[in-house]
Amino acid sequence: MRHPLVVLALFIALTVxxxxxxxxxxxxxxxxxxxxxxxxxxxxxxxxxxxGILYVLIGIAGWRVWRIGDWSSLRVWWLQLGLNFAWPLLFFGAKLIVPALVVLLALFAAIVWFLRETWGTDRPAALLFLPYAAWTAYAALLNGAIWWLN
Structure with a gap:
C-alpha cells in the first residue's frame, strides 16, 4: 500500500x-x-x-474518499474529473458552446452526486466540493448567457 501523503500528492498533481x-x-x-x-x-x-484553488480542493476530496475506501464516491469523483477536463476542450478547443453547456450541466450533476455520496461518509470531502459546485453553477450560467448572446 502506498503512503497516504504520496497518494495525496498524486491526486493533487493529477487535478492541477x-x-x-x-x-x-x-x-x-x-x-x-x-x-x-x-x-x-x-x-x-x-x-x-x-x-488552481479548485483543482487542489478537488484533488484533496478525491484522496479523502480513496483513503477511506469509498469506491462508489471515487467513481463519481473520476466521472466529474472527466467531465471537467472535457468542458474546455469542447468550449474553447472545438468552439461548441451548446455541447459544452450540456457537459457543464452534467458536471454540475456529478458534483451534486458526489456531495450526496460523501455527505454522510466523509463530510470534509463534501465540504471541499461546495466551492466547486458554486463555481460550476456560475460557469453554467455564464456559458448559457454566452450561448444566448451569440
Missing part, C-alpha cells in the same frame, strides 16, 4: 496538472475575446487562480 495541461492545449484568447459576454463575466485574470 491535468487542468493546467488542458489550459495550455486550448487557446482561450482570440475566439473567446470576440464573443459577446454578459455583464457578470469575470475578468480574465480571475480564472487561473480560481481553478
Amino acid at each position: 496538472g491535468g487542468g493546467g495541461l488542458i489550459g495550455l492545449v486550448v487557446e482561450t484568447g482570440g475566439w473567446y475575446a470576440g464573443l459577446e459576454k454578459p455583464g457578470f463575466n469575470p475578468p480574465g485574470w480571475l480564472f487561473g487562480p480560481v481553478w
Whole structure:
C-alpha cells in the first residue's frame, strides 16, 4: 500500500496538472475575446487562480474518499474529473458552446452526486466540493448567457 501523503500528492498533481495541461492545449484568447459576454463575466485574470484553488480542493476530496475506501464516491469523483477536463476542450478547443453547456450541466450533476455520496461518509470531502459546485453553477450560467448572446 502506498503512503497516504504520496497518494495525496498524486491526486493533487493529477487535478492541477491535468487542468493546467488542458489550459495550455486550448487557446482561450482570440475566439473567446470576440464573443459577446454578459455583464457578470469575470475578468480574465480571475480564472487561473480560481481553478488552481479548485483543482487542489478537488484533488484533496478525491484522496479523502480513496483513503477511506469509498469506491462508489471515487467513481463519481473520476466521472466529474472527466467531465471537467472535457468542458474546455469542447468550449474553447472545438468552439461548441451548446455541447459544452450540456457537459457543464452534467458536471454540475456529478458534483451534486458526489456531495450526496460523501455527505454522510466523509463530510470534509463534501465540504471541499461546495466551492466547486458554486463555481460550476456560475460557469453554467455564464456559458448559457454566452450561448444566448451569440
